[in-house]
Amino acid sequence: MSSNTLRTIVTGGAGFIGSNLVKRLVADGARVTVVDNLWRGTLDNLRRPDGSFVIDVDRDFHKVDLTDFDACKQVIGGADLVYHLADIVGGVHFAFREERFIFRQNLLINTNVLAACMANEIPNYVYVGTACSFPKHLQMIDGIAKLREEQTYPAEPESGYGWSKLMGEYEAELAQRSGKINVGLLRLHNVYGPGVSFDPAHSQALPALIRKAILHPAEPFTVWGSGNQYRDFIFVDDVIDALRLMPSKGMNHGVIQVGSEKATSLREAAELIVQLSGKNIAPVFDEGKPQGDRGRVAVCDRARAILGWSCKVDLKTGLRRTYDWIANQMACPQAA
Numbered sequence: 050m051s052s053n054t055l056r057t058i059v060t061g062g063a064g065f066i067g068s069n070l071v072k073r074l075v076a077d078g079a080r081v082t083v084v085d086n087l088w089r090g091t092l093d094n095l096r097r098p099d100g101s102f103v104i105d106v107d108r109d110f111h112k113v114d115l116t117d118f119d120a121c122k123q124v125i126g127g128a129d130l131v132y133h134l135a136d137i138v139g140g141v142h143f144a145f146r147e148e149r150f151i152f153r154q155n156l157l158i159n160t161n162v163l164a165a166c167m168a169n170e171i172p173n174y175v176y177v178g179t180a181c182s183f184p185k186h187l188q189m190i191d192g193i194a195k196l197r198e199e200q201t202y203p204a205e206p207e208s209g210y211g212w213s214k215l216m217g218e219y220e221a222e223l224a225q226r227s228g229k230i231n232v233g234l235l236r237l238h239n240v241y242g243p244g245v246s247f248d249p250a251h252s253q254a255l256p257a258l259i260r261k262a263i264l265h266p267a268e269p270f271t272v273w274g275s276g277n278q279y280r281d282f283i284f285v286d287d288v289i290d291a292l293r294l295m296p297s298k299g300m301n302h303g304v305i306q307v308g309s310e311k312a313t314s315l316r317e318a319a320e321l322i323v324q325l326s327g328k329n330i331a332p333v334f335d336e337g338k339p340q341g342d343r344g345r346v347a348v349c350d351r352a353r354a355i356l357g358w359s360c361k362v363d364l365k366t367g368l369r370r371t372y373d374w375i376a377n378q379m380a381c382p383q384a385a
């Protein structure tokens with residue numbers, strides 16, 4: 050199965066990862082339909098550098114709230130493949146303040162999209178999970194936790210977000226067992242890159258720090274927590290490579306995680322961002338703020354063996370591209 054000959058729907062296709070995926074699939078020659086309610090995504094994410102849209106927005110974009118099953122069923126149909134990326138995603142502060150909202154929204158979105166795929170006989174469903182679904186006791190140790198997919202159960206994710214994403218994986222596995230649909234489950238670590246949200250209310254650690262560095266000294270360069278918590282940061286192009294491999298190689302193989310397999314502390318990431326800014330900034334570590342899990346790192350043996358995938362973009366290169374993109378967006382009055 051080659052991704053460029055399939056009629057493809059990308060839910061959440063106006064979001065960060067979704068819009069990068071749509072651009073790549075269109076460049077591959079695929080016809081892609083995007084479904085998104087623009088809760089966090091934007092149509093501007095689907096523009097080329099010259100301002101034109103990569104898809105025919107009037108024909109192939111549907112602004113639909115996927116928590117509404119009837120609306121969902123109307124647009125999730127007539128396709129060979131659904132990449133389901135729509136969900137509520139945000140930074141640590143938002144994720145813990147709005148746990149119940151996120152949990153309910155994501156459960157509804159995920160169950161509706163999958164049920165619509167099955168009702169409308171779409172044969173292939175790719176779901177995107179998160180490393181936040183690993184049990185919290187494995188993430189809260191001092192030291193580096195190298196995690197394998199089989200360590201997911203017994204389950205105890207740290208947040209409502211992690212639980213909601215795990216339930217999405219679980220229901221997809223149930224659907225696969227029915228024999229009526231092929232299911233691909235790709236589980237991601239912390240993704241960054243051009244297209245990422247840097248809106249202060251919902252953004253994740255790296256874009257939030259980049260934004261603060263660009264605004265410094267008008268805004269303090271504060272890192273939440275001790276800075277000693279670490280993450281496995283993966284550049285969006287590497288994620289898109291893995292997503293494109295899923296239809297041909299990753300279906301019905303259970304969860305496959307992708308990450309850089311490298312542990313980077315927030316302190317190290319902050320220092321790299323300061324270097325990119327060219328400014329004389331001393332990061333302030335605010336231990337009164339939540340820092341999320343202490344850390345986890347992917348073991349990508351399954352991604353290598355099943356998909357033939359490997360991570361290619363190192364953090365320094367990826368951060369430079371992300372920094373330049375955010376700086377450009379902030380300099381452009383339309384984006385502001």
Ligand SMILES: NC(=O)c1ccc[n+]([C@@H]2O[C@H](COP(=O)([O-])OP(=O)(O)OC[C@H]3O[C@@H](n4cnc5c(N)ncnc54)[C@H](O)[C@@H]3O)[C@@H](O)[C@H]2O)c1
Binds near residue numbers: 066
């Ligand atoms: N960014 C990461 O680090 C990361 C890590 C692991 C997994 N993921 C998963 O990848 C997927 C994409 O994440 P992202 O970072 O691109 O986030 P994003 O917020 O940029 O994209 C999600 C999209 O879903 C849309 N959406 C939200 N609620 C909706 C609804 N009710 N109906 C229709 N559309 C709705 C949003 O508008 C947005 O465009 C998500 O499923 C997320 O859980 C992301």
